[in-house]
Amino acid sequence: AQSVTQPDIHITVSEGASLELRCNYSYGATPYLFWYVQSPGQGLQLLLKYFSGDTLVQGIKGFEAEFKRSQSSFNLRKPSVHWSDAAEYFCAVGATGFQKLVFGTGTRLLVSP
Amino acid sequence: SQTIHQWPATLVQPVGSPLSLECTVEGTSNPNLYWYRQAAGRGLQLLFYSVGIGQISSEVPQNLSASRPQDRQFILSSKKLLLSDSGFYLCACSDSNYGYTFGSGTRLTVV
Numbered sequence: 001a002q003s004v005t006q007p008d009i010h011i012t013v014s015e016g017a018s019l020e021l022r023c024n025y026s027y028g029a030t031p032y033l034f035w036y037v038q039s040p041g042q043g044l045q046l047l048l049k050y051f052s053g054d055t056l057v058q059g060i061k062g063f064e065a066e067f068k069r070s071q072s073s074f075n076l077r078k079p080s081v082h083w084s085d086a087a088e089y090f091c092a093v094g095a096t097g098f099q100k101l102v103f104g105t106g107t108r109l110l111v112s113p
Numbered sequence: 114s115q116t117i118h119q120w121p122a123t124l125v126q127p128v129g130s131p132l133s134l135e136c137t138v139e140g141t142s143n144p145n146l147y148w149y150r151q152a153a154g155r156g157l158q159l160l161f162y163s164v165g166i167g168q169i170s171s172e173v174p175q176n177l178s179a180s181r182p183q184d185r186q187f188i189l190s191s192k193k194l195l196l197s198d199s200g201f202y203l204c205a206c207s208d209s210n211y212g213y214t215f216g217s218g219t220r221l222t223v224v
Contacts, residue, residue: 006156034213043119043203043215044157090157100147101213105156 002027002093006104013081014112021076021107023065023091033074034092034101035065044090050074061085086111115140119204119216126223132177132191134219136204139185144206146187148179151201151218163187199223 003026013019025031032051036044048059055067065076074091088108092101116139126132138144148160159172161179169179176195180188187204204216 036215041201041218041220043117043217044205045215046213049212099145099207100159100162102159103149103157 002031002095002102004091004093004102004104006089006091006107008107009105010108010110012110012112015083016080019076019078019081019085019109021089021091021109023074023076023104024072025074025091025093026072027093027095029095032094032096033065033067034094035059035063035074035076036090036092037061038088038090038106040087047076047089081109081111083111083113085109115144115206115208115214117204117206117214117216119219121219122217123220124222126194126221128196128223129193132189132194132198132221134189134202134204134221136187136189136216137185138187138206141185141206141208141210143184144208146181147205147207148177148187148189149203149205151203152199157203161189194223196223 005024007022034049035047037047038044047063048057050057050067057065063078067074088106090106091104094101118137145164147162149157150160151157163169163181166181177191199222202219207213
């Protein structure tokens, strides 16, 4: 069965510092991987997705993620965090790009001045 | 692209009362539809998904039910709410053209 682990419940980063959010997945075949962001009381917005090809994926808002099959990881990165990036971030895995997704428990990002 | 309409945005209901949350989709045909629940600190849990009219799969046993009376309408219901039904409910749809789209969610508080 598919599963996703986001080991960090909360992360605090200073504004302007770099960010890396961890995601590990368990899936028997080549996974479809996603990162979503959720502002308080809102729905989920897709940041980026990986289906195949280049393992470094660029997304919106300056985010990128790297798929590492050997480590079963899909970590999200941003070189310089802005205060508006404070939100909850979810990693998800699916069998295809449009079937049901399994989500991690999320990482709440706090940005300090 | 797909657009999801989900309402109401917030809802406060007494224990034992019925529930009906509705979700409608525009911009796609024959999508897969999903209901997720988000409890504090527990991520998103898939409750139900549907691949077509009248076809509902339940992922977890619970006090809720779902129905899909039309291709782009998905309804989450309960006959008698429990305190544990409180949470943030998200409707989502997916298809092969546009991937996944989420609604803006309903915050349900059972008191």
